[in-house]
Amino acid sequence: MTGVREDRPQAYDVVVVGGGNAGISLAAFLRSQDARRTIAVVAPEDTHVYRPLLSYVGAGMAHPDRPTRPQSSLIPRGCDWIRDAVTRVVPRASGTSGTTGAATPADAASDPRARVDADPDHHTVVTAGGEVIGAVDLVLCPGTVVDWDAIPGSREACRSAYGSTNYTAELAPHTWAVLRDLRRGRALFLVSNRNTPCPGVGLKPLFLAADHWRRTGCLDDIDITLVLEDAQPFGLDRADDRLRDELRRLGVRLHTSARIESIDPDDRLARIAVAGGGHLDLPYDAMHLAPPHRGHAWLVESGLTDPDTTLVANDPSTLEHRDHPGLWALGDAATLETPSSGGGLRPQVPVLSHNILARRSGATFLHYDGYTVAPIPLDRRRLMLAERLRDGHEYRTFSAFSLARPLRALMFFDLVVQPPVYWHRLLRGKGLDPHEDTEPAGRSL
Ligand SMILES: Cc1cc2nc3c(=O)[nH]c(=O)nc-3n(C[C@H](O)[C@H](O)[C@H](O)COP(=O)(O)OP(=O)(O)OC[C@H]3O[C@@H](n4cnc5c(N)ncnc54)[C@H](O)[C@@H]3O)c2cc1C
Structure with a gap:
């Protein structure tokens, strides 16, 4: 394992599991909100893939190298990168009793099934390399896997x-x-x-x-x-x-x-x-x-998923786990009750960031309204951006007109403008709220 600080704390304010669109943009956004928070991103891959460009690779319109960047260049400054795969999650112990006999990192490395007792103060993640990491708030965003x-x-x-x-x-x-x-x-x-x-x-x-x-x-x-x-x-x-x-x-x-x-x-x-x-x-x-696609087996085995969907059993509006306060899910791994999409992360990230603070301060939670988007080309020149909310109503980024009609400008946007916006803004925690010009990021519950 490389890319890990030797003086890394064993527990963080926030641990983000997954270094995809959801994990990196959330870590960057959290960091931009409060630089004092300790944040770790647990992500095993060396390479980050901007998946929307895969559609253009599959159409001969983008070089196969274009969707990828080294993950090391994307980890937000000030966050620790734990370059390892999570294999188990142990939610914080509910109730007041402390626990004893938690596995040490060495135990977990030598025996991935080693017992890790619930900690009363932290959610705990165990990695394939044997790390045992605590989190006051734990965000699960490891995406999903193809269910062949x-x-x-x-x-x-x-x-x-x-x-x-x-x-x-x-x-x-x-x-x-x-x-x-x-x-x-x-x-x-x-x-x-x-x-x-x-x-x-x-x-x-x-x-x-x-x-x-x-x-x-x-x-x-x-x-x-x-x-x-x-x-x-x-x-x-x-x-x-x-x-x-x-x-x-x-x-x-x-x-x-x-x-x-x-x-x-x-x-x-x-x-x-x-x-x-x-x-x-x-x-x-x-x-x-x-x-x-299906949720990761280790999330299912950790008892955190909905048995029907294999997605994390979180509330689709607040994004907090239904049974475990301070445990959150984001992106493709989460229960959203709306089709997941990269565009859907733009409102999800600020809502989740707010709710982490609200959980600690007792403030009112915000909710994610199920905004999702699909860019669909009708040919190689024209593309429509279909945007909708969970309730099926159209959402308009520009209130005066709908983007759900084929336009050349939208194809240019999707193929040429959006990738640099992704690398240089979204993954840096900027421009993350499609509602910012029109209404608050989420409505109060
Ligand atoms: C072909 C294709 C085209 C798409 N086009 C569009 C589009 O045009 N517009 C749009 O809005 N959306 C699009 N999407 C959807 C969008 O890419 C996803 O919604 C978005 O990537 C979800 O981000 P995520 O971080 O939740 O998951 P992912 O992007 O899947 O990232 C998950 C991350 O978690 C990591 N991980 C996995 N297992 C572990 C583990 N055990 N421990 C720690 N980390 C782990 C993975 O390595 C990965 O880095 C497209 C998707 C695909 C596949």
Whole structure:
């Protein structure tokens, strides 16, 4: 393990688990609010991935190196980086009795199952390297993992010459190879809604590939099918109507409220359960999957998740764990009751930061209203930004007009402007509240 200060305290004011969009922007925001707080970020990866760019890697519009930066360059100044993976979380002991016999770091390293008793003052995380770290406030934001087992055959299908997914950095370049090389035949796009991050962007490969096929004169020879597990492409009428029109114009066969059951990579068939009953076997010559995701096993084993979703069992409005005060969740790992997205973190981070202070001072909590966003291109030049709240109503960043319409300026924004904004502002804890020009970050409970 490197990158760790020798004089690191054993307990921090705040420990942030995960060094993705959520973890880094929260740590930076907390630090900018109060430089005296001790903060640790526990994150195992050397490389940070700006995942929205993976969609453009998968369309041949961005170099595969463009979404990545060294994690060391992103850890906020003043925060400790614990370059290790969390394997267990022990929430603070409720009640007053102290505990004895907590495992030492050496115990935990030699035996990852070593007993770590609940501490009355701190939440505790145990890492793969045997660190035992205390936190007055503990924020869980390790994202989710692709649940290949949820769709038998999907892992092999996405690694074959005929299928791929943009949902891992490793496979995004392969998506472009698969879609680019199709000249005629059947293209199949499968979008799961089982914890899939930012599910609206599961449509990006379809529209960007269709435009490529149109430009290369192949579109008429390619039969396109789209399978959505959701009833609608995004869940906002204005955007969905537009998307359905565009899908009709491209002659796309659409199945909604379907269930992706299995994929046979040898016979190139995807089996789906269709709405209303029955099954269909859909053949393909090129396939993209926006796969189901699940919460990390160690969070489930730590007893912190909702058994149905495997996401952290936090209140979706305050982001605090339902059973453990001072334990919080953020981003893809959290229960949000709205599709997760990087854009959704912009209001989540200030709400969570406020609530950490409010928990200590007794002030009123703020709540996250479920703002989420999906940038969906209709071709390689025009993109719409569909924005909505948890209740399904449209949210307008600019009150005078909706961004849920295809504009060239929005494609430029998503592909060219947004990445530097991400690296230089959002990950530095700036520009994090989409409501800042219009209304408070969250409403009082
Ligand atoms: C292909 C794709 C395109 C997308 N496009 C968009 C878009 O255009 N717009 C948008 O708003 N959103 C988009 N999203 C969604 C957005 O990327 C996610 O919502 C966002 O990254 C969530 O951030 P996170 O920090 O919660 O999770 P992640 O980004 O997954 O980060 C989790 C971090 O936790 C770390 N971690 C994992 N396990 C452990 C452990 N045991 N201990 C400690 N750390 C751990 C990981 O290494 C990682 O650094 C897209 C997602 C994908 C996959």
